[in-house]
Amino acid sequence: MKIIIKTSFLLLFVISLSSCEKFLDTQPTGNSVFIEQEGDTIFKTANEVEAALSAVYGDFQNEYWQLDFLVNGDAQSDDAYAGADNPANFQIADYRIVATNSNVSRDWAYLYQTIGKANLVINNVEITPDPSLSDQRKREIKGEASFVRAVMYFQAVQLWGDVPLQIKEVTSVSAGNLDEIFSQLYPERKPKEDVYALIIADLEYALEHVKTTQPHKGFATKGAVNAYLAKVYATLDQKDYAKVLQYCDAVISGGYSLLPEYDMLWNNQNENSSESIFEVNYEGTSSNANWGASMFRGTDWKKFNIPSNDLAKAFDDENDLIRKNSSISFENVTGKWSDANWPAANYPFTNKYRIITSPSPQNYILVRLADIILLKAEALNEQGDVSAAATLVNQIRSRVDLPNTTATTQESMRLAIEKERRLELAFEGHRWFDLKRTGRAIEVINNAIGPDGNKYGYNLTPNGLLWPIPQSELDKNELLTQNPGY
Numbered sequence: 001m002k003i004i005i006k007t008s009f010l011l012l013f014v015i016s017l018s019s020c021e022k023f024l025d026t027q028p029t030g031n032s033v034f035i036e037q038e039g040d041t042i043f044k045t046a047n048e049v050e051a052a053l054s055a056v057y058g059d060f061q062n063e064y065w066q067l068d069f070l071v072n073g074d075a076q077s078d079d080a081y082a083g084a085d086n087p088a089n090f091q092i093a094d095y096r097i098v099a100t101n102s103n104v105s106r107d108w109a110y111l112y113q114t115i116g117k118a119n120l121v122i123n124n125v126e127i128t129p130d131p132s133l134s135d136q137r138k139r140e141i142k143g144e145a146s147f148v149r150a151v152m153y154f155q156a157v158q159l160w161g162d163v164p165l166q167i168k169e170v171t172s173v174s175a176g177n178l179d180e181i182f183s184q185l186y187p188e189r190k191p192k193e194d195v196y197a198l199i200i201a202d203l204e205y206a207l208e209h210v211k212t213t214q215p216h217k218g219f220a221t222k223g224a225v226n227a228y229l230a231k232v233y234a235t236l237d238q239k240d241y242a243k244v245l246q247y248c249d250a251v252i253s254g255g256y257s258l259l260p261e262y263d264m265l266w267n268n269q270n271e272n273s274s275e276s277i278f279e280v281n282y283e284g285t286s287s288n289a290n291w292g293a294s295m296f297r298g299t300d301w302k303k304f305n306i307p308s309n310d311l312a313k314a315f316d317d318e319n320d321l322i323r324k325n326s327s328i329s330f331e332n333v334t335g336k337w338s339d340a341n342w343p344a345a346n347y348p349f350t351n352k353y354r355i356i357t358s359p360s361p362q363n364y365i366l367v368r369l370a371d372i373i374l375l376k377a378e379a380l381n382e383q384g385d386v387s388a389a390a391t392l393v394n395q396i397r398s399r400v401d402l403p404n405t406t407a408t409t410q411e412s413m414r415l416a417i418e419k420e421r422r423l424e425l426a427f428e429g430h431r432w433f434d435l436k437r438t439g440r441a442i443e444v445i446n447n448a449i450g451p452d453g454n455k456y457g458y459n460l461t462p463n464g465l466l467w468p469i470p471q472s473e474l475d476k477n478e479l480l481t482q483n484p485g486y
Contacts, residue, residue, distance in 0.1 A: 042124045046133035049125050053141050056117045056148050057218065060280045064110035064155075065364065066292030067304070068103055072159065073429030075305050078448040078458075079422070080350070081341055083306035084295075095445070095464045099486050105470035107159070111152045115166060118149035123168050143209030147220035147228070150202035153195055154232060158433055161466045161483065162189040165198060188479040189469075196236055203229050212254075217272040217279035224278040226250040227367045230375055235437045241379040248376035251277065256369045262400050263326045265365065266352045277367040284361025293362040296350040296427075297329065302337045307348040309341060310448040310456070311426060320423050322400040327351055327426045341451050350427045365428065370396055374421050381413045389413050393420050414438075436465055461485070 043049045059065075074080040075093040082093035088103040097104060122145045125138050156163045164187035207225040214221050230247035233240045257274045264270045272279055282290040295304050307328045315324035329351035334344040342348060355362040377392035386408065393416060394404045407416035421434055435441035442460050450456035463485025474480050 041127060041129060042120065043128040044130065046128070046130045046137075049121070049128050049130075049133060049138075049141060052117070052121050053144060056114065056121060056145050059110070059114040059117065059148075060218070061282070061288070061290070062110055062114075063292075064107055065280060065366075066290060067295055068107050068110075069155075070292075070296070070305060070427065070429045071103070072107070073432045074350075074427055077431035077435060078308060078445055079311045079426055079431045080305040080308055083304045084302050086304070089304060095458060095460045097464075097467060097486075099468035099471040099474070099482065101468070101470075104467050105472050108156075108470050108473060111156050112166065114152045115149055116169070118145040118152070119167060119169055121145035122149065139209040140211060143206040144220040146202040147206040147210060147225055150199045150206070150232075151228060153199050153202075154228065154235075157192050157195040157199070158235065158436065159467045160469060161192050163192075163195055164188065164480075165190045165195060167198065186477040186479055189481060192237075196232065199232055200229070203232065216281050217276045218281040221277075223251055223254045223256065224367065226254065227277045227372055230372060231367075234375055234378065235433075239382070241382045244379040245376060245383075248372050248379065251369070251372045252376065258369055258373075258395075258399060260399070262322055265368070266326050266354065268355055268362070271363050275369045276365050277369060277372070278365075280364040280366060282361045282363055284355075284359050286359055289359030290353075290355075290362045290364070291358065291360065292364075293353040293360045294356040294358065296353055298349070298356050299331055299333050299336060302339070303349060305350050305427065306339070306341070307350065307427075308448070308456075309451045311422070312348065313449060314419065315423060318402065318419070318423060320400060320402060323423050323426070325351075352427050370424050371421075371428075371430065374417060374424065377420075378414075378417050381410055381417065384410065386410055386413050389417065393417060396420055396424055441465060 043052065071082075071089055071092060075082050075089060076095075080093075082089040088101050091097045091101050092103060122142055125141045125145075128138070153163070153165075166184065166187060168184070203225050206220060207222060207229070210220045210222060210225060212222050217224075226247045230244050230251065233243040233247065255274075256277060259265055259270060259273055259275045265273070265275065272281070280290075282288055284290075297303060312324070312328065315321075315328070327350070328348045330346050330348050332345050333347045336344070338344060339347065353362050353364070373392050373396060377389040380386075380392070381389035390405055390407065390413065393407075393413075397403070397405065397420065405413075405416045405420075407413040418434070418438065418440065422431060425431070425434075432441070435444055442462065442465075445458050445460040446455070448456045448458060463483070466483045468486035469480055469482050474482060
């Protein structure tokens with residue numbers, strides 16, 4: 001019955017368009033659909049194409065990247081509690097998500113919205129008739145949009161597993177192509193192997209065509225593409241550590257360098273630094289500001305992503321004062337609110353995002369060199385070269401005045417690298433995804449300690465490793481199936 005109703009709707013839609021010369025829906029929906037009259041050229045000028053690409057990049061300033069990406073990566077791990085008072089965040093942080101969770105539905109919509117914008121550029125830039133737009137620039141633009149699409153699908157496949165693959169927009173509507181349109185408007189989920197294949201293909205195209213350098217680190221570069229390729233090959237079920245090494249080496253030899261002091265990454269004096277590979281840039285104007293930074297720090301109200309006792313203990317056990325002080329700030333909030341996990345007189349906040357005034361110019365670093373160095377160490381260790389892995393781990397530790405790692409076996413080095421990534425990358429949105437891709441999430445999360453030194457009481461199960469497909473998407477598309485356990 002649903003199919004009949006939807007088909008009837010499409011037929012009525014076709015009839016309604018029959019008297020219109022042109023129809024273009026430029027606002028992507030959760031299904032990333034654009035509709036254009038057959039034979040029309042979407043972009044007429046180079047300026048229109050460049051504006052469309054800017055809109056693709058602009059989505060790195062939306063709510064997913066300003067707030068939810070960090071909630072998903074940190075509050076959904078053992079590094080942070082949900083904080084604040086949002087029930088949707090509590091569900092995520094406590095591994096009891098339901099299919100009607102508002103964060104889940106909006107994150108799906110945000111990611112597919114950007115995929116839709118990227119599709120429009122990818123599929124139409126090469127036929128733009130403006131002679132001032134060179135073939136080289138067309139390929140660069142397509143490569144940059146392909147990079148962004150790959151990043152969005154990489155987020156989606158890690159959150160939901162099998163997801164719909166939408167790689168083109170609806171370009172014409174007629175009674176003769178309803179079957180094709182239906183499959184685009186109401187797509188089924190594709191196996192995650194197919195999703196990763198698209199991600200890799202997009203990144204390989206981008207690697208061939210994007211620039212080596214850009215005006216700042218907020219654009220796709222060969223270094224950023226290499227970094228994401230390394231991450232993708234380390235995340236596949238069948239990991240390819242030779243590829244991880246290949247792309248890590250390409251990044252490391254690509255002109256990047258660690259900043260001499262760890263806190264230089266977070267003192268807001270070194271934006272787009274030599275260590276940064278891909279970074280969301282903000283101007284701090286009324287139309288280009290990072291409101292998300294104020295969600296994590298400040299005593300005006302109870303914030304999100306409150307550092308966990310387990311993470312604070314991990315810093316203390318390692319005597320890692322430099323990274324702890326850069327990552328966690330303790331304040332006295334007596335009389336403002338209470339919390340079962342921390343005393344009000346010594347209450348922690350995330351400290352890496354420090355410009356919380358409005359409008360805030362606070363940048364977010366999404367990928368940086370230390371991440372890639374430790375990923376290379378992981379690949380070397382998995383290939384049996386424990387000594388070479390230790391050299392890289394020690395390089396990261398030496399910057400924060402810590403002694404060399406004591407790990408000497410492959411298994412102990414796995415744990416050493418896991419710990420080093422945790423302490424180095426805390427509150428940068430990586431921890432949950434690291435634990436998932438290494439198969440350690442359930443063991444680590446369920447053994448996290450609370451304020452009394454005993455297990456906190458998490459009950460993460462295999463079903464909890466993936467999010468539910470949003471109920472709102474299931475309601476409008478019967479071809480979608482739900483993940484187990486929801």
